[in-house]
Amino acid sequence: MDQGAEEKNVLGPFEYVVWFLGIILEAAVVVCAIIKGSFRRYLALNLYMLASVLVSLGRFKTLTDYGFTSSEYVYFYYYSDLLLTIGLYFALMSLYAHVFKEMGEGRYVRFGSLLLLLGTAVFSFGIVQQSSDRILSRFVVEVSQNLYFVGLVLTYVLWGAMLKLRETRTMLIQLVLSLGLYFSVFAASYALRNLFPSLHGIWPFLTPISGCLLPLTWAYAFIRLHENARLAPGRLAVVPR
């Protein structure tokens, strides 16, 4: 939770507007996917967005019942954030499955991703055990941060594989790049928080705006791009191939 925001027990109009904008965009992703017939094809992504909408509504209920600085809200926020991050991790794995589908390597991808998820949890638990007495709450924060970074690395690897395999599906490319943008923004902002804890004034603005990035770009991909649209992957590499 942002230290600056903890000083007050209510949210301002800006926070509410960005929060509801985020909920609307998350719902829009699912609606756009259903309209375009991509809901089942990208089921994990859409389930993640549905879960995000439900979690946002749950957070709003907790906020109105207990207040912004209450421990109930803080616990609900971080535990739901952890679950959503794990959900996004599985959404990423489904994108891996799409890319490697034709190679028949889906089984290994699933096994590898589960192993990595468990490894991240154990690693985070190990760090927290050494440094805190409030082990469970710190564990949730630590594992969320690490999962964002692991998610970023995995998305980076997937993007590299897509360039190597000359993936041409425009929708898949934009979904993966959007996810990469999202993970990098969150991983960078978590790291920045650790480096400069005194910068707490900017997080109440930066975090919700960053949260809108993923639903905005996914909704765009679902509604504007045709499933069969193709583009040359060589055009997208930062270093021309």
Place this chain on the structure above:
Amino acid sequence: MMAAIIFAFSTAALLQFFVSYCRSLIAASARTSLSPEVQDVIGIKQAASGEDFARVMQYLHLCPERREDRNRVQAIATYFRLLSFLRSAIVPIVPSLRAWTEHERSQCAYFAAVALDRRIALSRDMLAEQMTA
């Protein structure tokens, strides 16, 4: 130390994803030809140059916005600013980047020209609808 490494890696990855995302947006418009009217108005026949971008954006802001391309235009404008920053700050140190930044800037200008073309077509359609109503 760990946070610094994560921050450096994340920022580098963010830049790379952002560049690739913008290029995926631009790639779709690169295959679109400009209408003769827009070619005459903005003076771009085949290839645009980075210097055209600001002028095309001025024309773009004069036209009614299309909701579908608002965010894309903003993303590409940010990308163009990033490229302009690279050109002024990094290219003097790494001259080999000059050709790449110029090519990317020209692609941004062409993207803006295609967006302008679509907005003019939309305005024309709206006018035609009003005339018939």
